[in-house]
Amino acid sequence: MRAANVLHLGVKELRGLARDPMMLILIVYAFTLSVYSQSRAIPETLNRAPIAIVDEDRSPVSARIASAFYPPFFTAPRLIDAAEMDRLMDQGEIAFALDIPADFQRDLLAGRAPTIQLNVDATRMSQGLSGAGYVQAIVSGEVTAFADRYRAVATPPADLVIRARFNPGLDKTWFGAVMNVINNVAMLSIILAGAALIREREHGTIEHLLVMPVSAGDIMVAKIWSMSLVVLAATAFSIYAIVEGALGVPIYGSVSLFLFGAALQLFATTSLGVFLATLAGSMPQFGMLLMLVLLPLQILSGGATPRESMPEAIRTLMLAAPNTHFVMLAQSVLYRGAGLSVIWPQLLALAGIGAAFFAFSLARFRRSLR
Known part of the structure; x- marks a missing residue:
C-alpha cells in the first residue's frame, strides 16, 4: 500500500462526491435541518399544546x-x-x-x-x-x-430535594440533538462509503483502477479516509452551529475529544459500508441491506432506549456494534464533560471493532474483485 496512491484515490472520491448533488444535499440536510427539526419535535416534548x-x-x-x-x-x-x-x-x-x-x-x-x-x-x-x-x-x-393558605397541612417527615445534573431543566431537546448527530454519523458514513463503491461498479471505473498499479487495500483505504473526512467535517459543523448554536445545547466536554472518538467510529462504519456494498449488486439492494443493519445499530445501541432495559443477550450482542460504544463515549464527553481517563475503554473498543471490520471487509472486497 502506497501513501501516494491512497491520497490520490481519496481526492478522486472527493471530486466524485462533489459532482453528486443529491449526496451533497443529503449530507447538508442530515447534519442541519434534520438535526434541528427532529430535536424540536421529539415525541415526548410538549410544546404549545392547545x-x-x-x-x-x-x-x-x-x-x-x-x-x-x-x-x-x-x-x-x-x-x-x-x-x-x-x-x-x-x-x-x-x-x-x-x-x-x-x-x-x-x-x-x-x-x-x-x-x-x-x-x-x-x-x-x-x-x-x-x-x-x-x-x-x-x-x-x-x-x-x-x-x-387556608388550612394547616401536616409537614411531611422528610422532604425529597431533586437536583438534576447535566440537564437541570430536563429538556429532552438536549438529549435528542446529540443523539440525532450520532445516528447521522453512522447512517451517512455507511451510505457514502457503500455508494462510492457501487458507483465505481455502475460506471465501470473499478475495472480501470484494477489495471493500474494500485491494490484493493489502496482503493478501500482511500474510500474510508475520504468519506470519513466529509462526515467528520459535517459532524463538527453540526455540533457547533446546530446543537450548540441554533438549539442552545451546552457542551460540557471537549469537542476535539468527541471528534477523535467519532473518527474511530467512522473507521468502523465506513468499513461496514464497504462490506455491504460488496454484498449488494445495485443501489436498491444496498438500501435494503442498509435498513437491516442501520435500524438495529440505532435502536439497540443505547441512544433511543437505555441498555439496562434490554434483555441480557441483546446487551451482550450489541457490545460488538460500534454504535454502542460511541453512544457511551458521546454522552460521557458532551453531557458530563468526561476526559480521556474515563472514556479510554470506549476508544479501545472502537479501535478494535474498526480493525476487525476493516480486515473482514478488505478480505471480502478482494474476493469480489476476482
Missing part, C-alpha cells in the same frame, strides 16, 4: 389554575362553556379540555375531595401522553398551594 378551560366555579382557585398554563408547554388557555367543549374536541382545535365544576373551591376548603375532569384528545398520542401528566402536576400544585 388547551381550553370550562370554569363553572369562577372562584379564585379556578382563576389560579387557569393562569398556570402558559407557553412554551401550552398555548394561552381558551375559556369556554361546557357546550363548546365537545365541539372543539371533535374539530381537533384543542388537545386538552379542563372542566372545573361548580362549588369546587367550597368543597376544597371544607376538606372534601372535589374532582376536576380532564378531557384529552387521544389521537394526539405523544401530546396526550405527556401532556396529561403536565396538567395533573400543574393542577395539583396550584390547588395544594391555595389550600395551604
Whole structure:
C-alpha cells in the first residue's frame, strides 16, 4: 500500500462526491435541518399544546389554575362553556379540555375531595401522553398551594430535594440533538462509503483502477479516509452551529475529544459500508441491506432506549456494534464533560471493532474483485 496512491484515490472520491448533488444535499440536510427539526419535535416534548378551560366555579382557585398554563408547554388557555367543549374536541382545535365544576373551591376548603375532569384528545398520542401528566402536576400544585393558605397541612417527615445534573431543566431537546448527530454519523458514513463503491461498479471505473498499479487495500483505504473526512467535517459543523448554536445545547466536554472518538467510529462504519456494498449488486439492494443493519445499530445501541432495559443477550450482542460504544463515549464527553481517563475503554473498543471490520471487509472486497 502506497501513501501516494491512497491520497490520490481519496481526492478522486472527493471530486466524485462533489459532482453528486443529491449526496451533497443529503449530507447538508442530515447534519442541519434534520438535526434541528427532529430535536424540536421529539415525541415526548410538549410544546404549545392547545388547551381550553370550562370554569363553572369562577372562584379564585379556578382563576389560579387557569393562569398556570402558559407557553412554551401550552398555548394561552381558551375559556369556554361546557357546550363548546365537545365541539372543539371533535374539530381537533384543542388537545386538552379542563372542566372545573361548580362549588369546587367550597368543597376544597371544607376538606372534601372535589374532582376536576380532564378531557384529552387521544389521537394526539405523544401530546396526550405527556401532556396529561403536565396538567395533573400543574393542577395539583396550584390547588395544594391555595389550600395551604387556608388550612394547616401536616409537614411531611422528610422532604425529597431533586437536583438534576447535566440537564437541570430536563429538556429532552438536549438529549435528542446529540443523539440525532450520532445516528447521522453512522447512517451517512455507511451510505457514502457503500455508494462510492457501487458507483465505481455502475460506471465501470473499478475495472480501470484494477489495471493500474494500485491494490484493493489502496482503493478501500482511500474510500474510508475520504468519506470519513466529509462526515467528520459535517459532524463538527453540526455540533457547533446546530446543537450548540441554533438549539442552545451546552457542551460540557471537549469537542476535539468527541471528534477523535467519532473518527474511530467512522473507521468502523465506513468499513461496514464497504462490506455491504460488496454484498449488494445495485443501489436498491444496498438500501435494503442498509435498513437491516442501520435500524438495529440505532435502536439497540443505547441512544433511543437505555441498555439496562434490554434483555441480557441483546446487551451482550450489541457490545460488538460500534454504535454502542460511541453512544457511551458521546454522552460521557458532551453531557458530563468526561476526559480521556474515563472514556479510554470506549476508544479501545472502537479501535478494535474498526480493525476487525476493516480486515473482514478488505478480505471480502478482494474476493469480489476476482
